[in-house]
Amino acid sequence: MTRDHYIALKTIVRKETSRIMRIWSQTLLPPLITQTLYFVIFGKFIGSQVKAINGISYMEFIVPGLVMMAVISNAYGNVVASFYGAKFQRNIEEILVSPTPEWIMIAGYVLGGVVRGVVVGIMVFLVSLFFAHPVITHWWAIIVFTLLSSVVFSLAALINGLFARNFDEVAFFQNFILTPFIYLGGVFYSIHNLPPLWQKASLYNPLVYMVNGFRYGFFGFSDVNPGLCLVILVILTIILGAINLVLFKKGIGLKN
Secondary structure, eight states: OOHHHHHHHHHHHHHHHHHHHHTHHHHTHHHHHHHHHHIIIIIIIIGGGSOOBTTBOHHHHHHHHHHHHHHHHHHHHHHHHHHHHHHHTTTHHHHHTSSOOHHHHHHHHHHHHHHHHHHHHHHHHHHHTTTOOOOOSOHHHHHHHHHHHHHHHHHHHHHHHHHOOSHHHHHHHIIIIIHHHHHTTTSSSOGGGSOHHHHHHHTTOHHHHHHHHHHHHHHSOOSSOHHHHHHHHHHHHHHHHHHHHHHHHHTTTTOO
């Protein structure tokens, strides 16, 4: 990376980070309140009626899932909102006419999504300490799966932002694809408790690998082999990164 590339990347990331902090009441506070309600409703009220899973109380069991839900939702939401907003206001053209390489643009927006995802994830984890005391078995797994998951959904959000022609199309993916994936991704349950057919169907949901890899970092057990979870996320990162690079180079969704 040359000095010019570094300056361009730093500028995009700084813009994204300052945006997150400037409108913190929209980017940081709402997800914190939402996840707190999940802890109260699912953990306290419903969780008290659910038996322990692998010796872990239900409240503790859902902590990794809720943290991961916050990470991926906010990484995705930050990138798609920021990138489509730049398209809508036409200030994305300022970057396009500059000599900034496509991969730098992609990396800048993705890192912005990672920053918000990680910050919100840490905040949600701190809130969880008021409700449970989850153990942490493998720090490396927590860090790796947090970063990879936020990168994957930031890349997916960039694709959504490229193809979206209006705000309705931005919301469509979040409401009708991302949300069902989250709720069917093992956040609130072990997939081993599902009927055999649904267990197999769950393996086609990428959220299952993110949640279970992350949960492995806490408790040392997972519904899916953590090595497989890691491989799946690396493959998704490479595929989505390549798709974004091709789309940016062809100007799809950028040159109208």
